Amino acid sequence: MEDKFDCIIVGGGIAGLSAAMTLARADARFLLIERGEFCGAKNVSGGVLWGSDLARLVPDYWEDGEGFERFVAHRRLTFMDPQSAFSVDFKSDHFQETPYTGVTVLRAVFDAWLAGKVQEAIDASAHPEESFIATDILVEEVLMEDGRATGIRAGDEVFHADCVIIAEGVNNLLTRQVGLEKPYVAGDHVAVGVKEVMQLDAKRLEDRFQLRGRSGLTNEFVGACSEGVEGGGFLYTNRDSISIGLVLGMNELRDSGKTPYDILNTFKAHPAVADMIRDAETVEYSAHVVSTGDIKGMPSEIYADGVMIAGEAAHLLLNAGKAIQGMDYAMRSGILAAETVVEAKKANDFSKAMLSNYRKALESSYVLQDMRSFQDAVHLLHRKEMFSTVPDLVCDFGRQFFTIDSQPTQKASAMMRAAVKRHASYWDLVKLGLKAARSL
Ligand SMILES: Cc1cc2nc3c(=O)[nH]c(=O)nc-3n(C[C@H](O)[C@H](O)[C@H](O)COP(=O)(O)OP(=O)(O)OC[C@H]3O[C@@H](n4cnc5c(N)ncnc54)[C@H](O)[C@@H]3O)c2cc1C
Structure with missing residues (x-):
């Protein structure tokens, strides 16, 4: 075994495991470290894993039928x-x-299943004895030398690598330690x-x-x-x-x-x-x-010399009203970060300039394209009208529309006008409707 890995991945959640799978398939030597007793032990999602990236990672996963619900x-x-x-x-x-x-998915089941698939990929790789998934270990520090990440420290143990992928999730303490995130994340x-x-x-x-x-x-x-x-x-x-x-x-x-x-x-x-x-x-x-x-809310940058940030550690998530997309974003960013490692290894260059390809790949993927396109919708969802006035009004209209009470029945347009009058100003609602139509 070499004294240095090609890559160390911190976190065995979806971003970390997706990076690991990609590296195993590319015959890279890596160490993935997860603080939970097993992958998934500490993770929470609603959770729907959206999109088709899982099929990219584990082709025909539905035939196995084990990981998902x-x-x-x-x-x-x-x-x-x-x-x-x-x-x-x-x-x-x-x-x-x-x-x-x-x-x-239930994360304790899904992440453990995905970790099993990663282990199978390691076993089938060119270096089955030189890549590892290590659980129950907390990474306390990313080692930095002259502004470059060179490995990690877990307790008294130190491991070195050409590159570190931080996939630690939303409580991104190591992302802060390497200086890519502010000390406090705004509420x-x-x-x-x-x-x-x-x-x-x-x-x-x-x-x-x-x-x-x-x-x-x-x-x-x-x-x-x-x-x-x-x-x-x-x-x-x-x-x-x-x-x-x-x-x-x-x-x-x-x-x-x-x-x-x-x-x-x-x-x-x-x-x-x-x-x-x-x-x-x-x-x-x-x-x-x-x-x-x-x-x-994203960190100031998602790469630096010898280090990349993947998944929710980089605040990659979209909730624009249709669904929460955090797991698919974690998956795609983990894959892209690992693909960048593979290219960097070929060039023997893990510099910031080389790793900027990760950002470029993410920018041209659906992850950052959608996050940018739907920012207005994200902000609209934070407005009080969206979680009080609008639902009250819709239910008021529904109550009138679906009630049949042996009285002369109003037209739906009159019911809607009456509901609007009870809950909002007509013009405020028109403005909100236009904003919603434009942002979605
Ligand atoms: C209530 C709720 C509902 C959600 N619903 C959905 C949904 O329906 N669909 C969806 O797509 N997303 C949903 N999300 C978001 C989604 O769960 C996250 O975006 C996703 O889990 C991010 O994946 P990740 O791999 O980046 O991070 P995580 O899944 O958080 O994984 C990070 C991993 O790193 C490990 N770790 C952290 N620090 C260290 C360390 N120092 N050393 C070693 N290991 C470490 C953790 O133990 C963990 O295993 C939901 C989230 C919540 C809370």
């Missing part, structure tokens, strides 16, 4: 007031086609995510949500689910459980004086949600910080 076949967005729920619902046979548009660039996994017999779950085989439902919520705090809710079906949770703006939550746990209980007690989780038993509760997807 269900594929997304049915999507729903629900506006809530305290009593009502008005949903936009979409189901289509095209969702049955592989590669799926998304799969639900409006992060949110609090809370989630419960609720067990329900697979047959009952499939009957309740009209699922066939491994098909699944994703349901996002906005309005009363967050009790006036900026944010929204989600409910996703797994094989024999339901993931339910909230993502709440950090500053708003602090100012509200409410606890995420109490807000989650109110969400679960909403009549539309209570019917979906009836008789399901909470088997897991977790909480995690999550980036808001504001591009201003």
